[in-house]
Amino acid sequence: MKTTLENFLEAIPQVNTLEHFQAATEELRDKLELEHVVYHWVNSVGERFGAGTYSSEWVDRYLEKDYLRMDPVIFGCFQRFTPVNWKQLDWSTKAAKAFLVEAIDFGVGNQGYTIPIRGPHGQFALFTVNNTASDADWEAFIDAHGRDLIIVGHEFNKKALEFETGDSALPTPSLSPRELMAISYLAKGFSRAQAAQEMGISEHTLRVYIEAARHKLGALNTTHAVARALSTGVIIV
Amino acid sequence: MKTTLENFLEAIPQVNTLEHFQAATEELRDKLELEHVVYHWVNSVGERFGAGTYSSEWVDRYLEKDYLRMDPVIFGCFQRFTPVNWKQLDWSTKAAKAFLVEAIDFGVGNQGYTIPIRGPHGQFALFTVNNTASDADWEAFIDAHGRDLIIVGHEFNKKALEFETGDSALPTPSLSPRELMAISYLAKGFSRAQAAQEMGISEHTLRVYIEAARHKLGALNTTHAVARALSTGVIIV
DNA sequence: TTTACCCTCCCCCAAAATAGGGAGGTATAA
DNA sequence: TTATACCTCCCTATTTTGGGGGAGGGTAAA
Incomplete structure (x- = not known):
């Protein structure tokens, strides 16, 4: 019998193309019965790569407005290593409140759980699951799957790293x-x-x-x- | 029935004192039937905290010689996010070879598996398991327990973070x-x-x-x- | 043995950063 | 309302960096 984790890991792409990542997030979303699954990373030279189930309208809006610079999820995760339940983050600033309202308008669920992952060469990645749910239901979901999601996030990242190093291998400068x-x-x-x-x-x-x-x-x-x-x-x- | 992971997680300390961490590494070492289990971290202001089963002679020697600055394990892990089998690291420099010989002299096993963990405020932690074994046996061990060890390492780190923030809570400066x-x-x-x-x-x-x-x-x-x-x-x- | 890279030292001068000081307007919070 | 913090601008003087140049000796690899 397959464990839940094994079931999830089946979604991890076997081939390194952007399309496979996209498909993997969709497959995982369906398996988890959630609204969104997103994997996103930025390396030290600012190159980005992302795959996920957010609407393209939201992604475009996000990039256009440079929300990366004020998104509490990004900020909170950047200062943390443990997975973050979005409810724990600081949404007190005016900008953050407006951002949240807008995100929900664009079909993002009110509950989220994001796993920050850090890699070599300053790489920083986020693996996010998102849904519309009550606080209690979301808690229960995280309790049930939190640890599995950490492993899944890391497997995702491992794949993404293979992709990157195969593509534009950054040689780490060797200082004396x-x-x-x-x-x-x-x-x-x-x-x-x-x-x-x-x-x-x-x-x-x-x-x-x-x-x-x-x-x-x-x-x-x-x-x-x-x-x-x-x-x-x-x-x- | 308890899963292997649950069995391992029992070793994670319930109380935040250095002694409990120490005891936890020892308990885990026994459960895993290994020679050494070590958890170690450094934060952005250079404060250190460590617990593990290495001999105090080796720890003293390590600190005295400032091996932190040339240990290939530290170096390799600092540039990586995935767990590292020590055999994959670059041991080619003269200094690294001498270091390895000396480590083994001090009772460190020839095989190691280290999980790098990064936290908020520049925190960087390592969770290491170590043993004397053949390459094949070690591979098998990692295959069997690698994922569980990631979770265990993260749980360790979570505890250490509680310890730190409770103790010398670094207020993150808030820039405008x-x-x-x-x-x-x-x-x-x-x-x-x-x-x-x-x-x-x-x-x-x-x-x-x-x-x-x-x-x-x-x-x-x-x-x-x-x-x-x-x-x-x-x-x- | 040549090539390459590392370590060490020196010159000059222009450009940039630092250390103080002060001042006025706008929000936001106690 | 009164702080408090933020944003914006200006002054002068000193210290620190940056960009060129060059030179010698060491080690290690090809």
Whole structure:
């Protein structure tokens, strides 16, 4: 006998095309008897990929209005690792309230559960299930399927990663140890002079590392270099 | 009848103390019949917390030598979201080879499986199971328990997060919309002048935002502010 | 052995960022 | 109503970075 999880996992696409992802979200939506299932990700260079059952009108509206920048789901999930029941999020701002009303107008259900997933190179993905339901019914649904959904979300993401790396494989720039140290110190707020002192070298030398790192990271300035190093994961904290 | 997963989850501590975490790793190790189970995390301000069954000699050695900065497991996991079988990692550098030999000397098994977990505020955690085994046996073990371990790792992390927020709750600084925009542009590599133009305001005004954001973020300079904003998740990409 | 990459040091000068200060208008919340 | 926080603009001076250039010695791989 198949478990519920195995049943869900059957929906994960076997072939890496956007169409298969789309079909998988639809299949999963039907299996779960929900209104919407959405998988969406953004990598560190801002490339996006998404598949889901939201109406194309809503997707267009969302992109057009750049709702990514104020959607409480995105924001809440970005600061969290645990799956989020939408009811837990902060909908108190005026913009958030208006956003929610508009979303429901476009056929998005009032209840949602989103699993944030983080990947290599600053990749950030969301796996969302959505429905119109009472709070109690939704609680019960999450209790029953929450853990399975985590696994399903991760399987989705694994597929998406294969897709990405096959397509536009981002080579992680390899910084030399001294370059890494230099960038790390700057990320901690040290000035060049302080970092140089900390590393026991002249500031001139340190500058050479910073510039080498900047070029390797394809960054426009030091701040950009640190930002890229952090979001691609080449430096820690 | 209890499922394997339920059996494992029984080991998750019900009370938030370091001792309970320690006990949980030991209980899990025994249930899984492994040599080691380790849970470890670092948050964005560098605070650490760990519980596990490694010998204290190895932990001391590891900290003393600052192996965190060259451990291929840490490095590999930091750039990945999927669980990692240690055999897949890059052990080719001289330092990595020496590290592995030393680890085994200190009683660490030759096989490992580590689940990277990312949380809010730049938190990064690792949940590791470790054993001495042949490649085939280890593969079989992972096939059997890999998914359960993901859930267990996440449950561990959930507990650790409760622990942290209860203890030294880091209030996420709340930046105003304009401050967020300003910091975001800088993170993208814009100069102050470019960012100001992009936002349609004077460079002077933009500077006020940057400085306000710097103060809120407790940052020493702009680069530090961007680094903190990224690692605490207040800005996206 | 040559090639390549890494580490270290130095010069000069223009451009950008930082550290203080102050001022006025608009919301929103206590 | 009175704070409080936000948005916008301006000043001066100092410090820090950025963009060029060049040079020597080390290690490691091809």
